[in-house]
Structures are given as C-alpha cells and as structure tokens.
Amino acid sequence: MADKMGWKLKGTFYECCRALDGQCGLQFDREMPHACSCLTTYRIEEGHIQGVDMSGISLLVHMDEIGPRPGTVEEGAVYISDNAAEKQRKTLQDFFFEHMEGGMWKKTLGDKFVRVDGSEKDRTSTISAPFWEQNLVLTVGGDGINPIRMENGRLPFLSNVRICTGFWKYSDYGKNYAYRNTSGQIADFTLQGE
Numbered sequence: 725m726a727d728k729m730g731w732k733l734k735g736t737f738y739e740c741c742r743a744l745d746g747q748c749g750l751q752f753d754r755e756m757p758h759a760c761s762c763l764t765t766y767r768i769e770e771g772h773i774q775g776v777d778m779s780g781i782s783l784l785v786h787m788d789e790i791g792p793r794p795g796t797v798e799e800g801a802v803y804i805s806d807n808a809a810e811k812q813r814k815t816l817q818d819f820f821f822e823h824m825e826g827g828m829w830k831k832t833l834g835d836k837f838v839r840v841d842g843s844e845k846d847r848t849s850t851i852s853a854p855f856w857e858q859n860l861v862l863t864v865g866g867d868g869i870n871p872i873r874m875e876n877g878r879l880p881f882l883s884n885v886r887i888c889t890g891f892w893k894y895s896d897y898g899k900n901y902a903y904r905n906t907s908g909q910i911a912d913f914t915l916q917g918e
Contacts, residue, residue: 730918731819733771733778737882738851739764740858740890740908741790742901759789759798761901763858763892764825765851766913767842776815781808782840783816784853785825786833786894799831801897803853805840813837823917833897847871849888849910855896860888860908874909882911 741762766783782805789798802820804813817835820826838853847862862871863886871886890908894901 729774731771731773731823731915733766733768733773733913733915735769735771735913736767737764737909737911737913738767738849738858738860739910740860740888740892740903740906742903742906759791761786761788761894761899762790763856763894765840765842765858767851771915773815773819776812778812778816781805781812781816782842782851783820784838784840784851784856785820786856786896786899787825787829788899797825797829799833800825800829801833802826802835803838803840803856804835805853806837808837823915855894857891857893859891860910861890862910863887863889881913881915882909883914885909885911 739762741760764785764787768778768781768783770779772778784803785800787797787800790796802817804816808816826832838855840851840853842849842851847864849860851858864870865872874885874887877885886909888908888910890906891904892901892906893903
C-alpha cells in the first residue's frame with residue numbers, strides 16, 4: 725500500500741537540443757557558450773503516480789533558454805498525449821511541476837493535450853505531434869553496428885543512454901525552430917519516489 729502513495733514511472737526518454745558541436749555540454753555538467761533549447765519526450769510504458777495508472781501516456785516537454793549553467797531554464801511548455809483521461813492529465817501535470825523539469829522554469833508558456841505518434845525503423849526514432857517533430861538517429865561506434873553509449877551521466881534516472889544525432893522542429897508560443905545534425909540521446913528512464 726505504501727508504494728501506491730508514491731510514484732514509479734518507467735519508459736523511454738528521447739531528447740534533442742540545438743547543440744551543433746558534438747554532445748551537449750550540459751550533459752557533462754559544463755557551462756555552455758550560449759543558452760540552448762530542447763525537446764524531450766517521455767514515453768511512459770508502465771507505472772503510476774499516487775495510484776493513478778500512467779501506462780501508455782507520453783509527456784512532451786519544450787524548454788527554451790537552458791543554461792548556460794546547468795539547472796537554469798527561462799521558460800518551457802508541456803504537452804500530454806490525448807489518450808490520457810482527465811484524472812491522468814491532472815495528476816501528470818501536477819507531478820511534472822512538482823517533481824520534474826517544470827519546477828525549475830522561470831516561466832511556463834502553457835500546457836496542451838495533443839495526439840502523439842511515434843515510430844522506430846532501423847536506427848531512427850520519430851516522435852510527432854502538433855507543433856513538434858523529433859527524429860533521432862543512433863550514432864554507431866567503431867564496429868559500425870552498436871550505438872555509442874554514455875555511462876554515469878548527470879541525470880541519474882536515465883540508464884542505457886545511447887547517443888544520437890537529431891533533426892527536430894518546434895512551432896508554438898511564438899517559437900519557430902528547425903535544427904539538423906544536433907545533439908541527442910535515447911535512454912531508458914525510471915522515476916521513483918514517495
């Protein structure tokens with residue numbers, strides 16, 4: 725019963741930012757030469773928040789003016805997949821702003837409920853929604869087969885972190901971005917607490 729009063733979410737994490745000169749420095753706790761923007765998708769495969777089932781829901785996050793120091797974000801917007809019922813939406817919104825990235829934003833641009841589609845083919849993962857598209861291609865290592873991985877990154881809730889290059893675009897709240905060959909990663913995530 726105690727577990728039902730906490731949260732545990734597991735799934736796949738997709739992130740791409742506008743860093744064009746290799747992997748994002750914030751991933752290594754380094755300052756950036758300029759502030760950045762990113763798109764992050766959490767595809768929740770299983771889990772609950774305060775006993776509310778969250779399986780099959782996607783949470784999409786746009787953050788703008790990240791850094792140049794780790795942990796600073798000027799503004800952001802959040803999107804929840806439209807397959808979430810009203811109680812799931814409210815619970816996930818509250819959780820995001822209390823326990824995830826939303827708690828560090830200086831300004832919230834808004835939140836919306838949108839259709840989210842995704843596909844995986846060969847080494848490419850695609851997430852699309854209104855206002856949003858992410859295409860992440862796994863970067864393979866010297867053997868030409870296995871993806872390059874990162875261990876002991878700055879986000880302890882991530883595991884099996886695979887490095888990617890990405891194409892992404894975002895157009896909402898007066899923003900209109902499109903970037904190619906940027907930093908990205910795909911990982912497994914586990915968020916757990918009481």
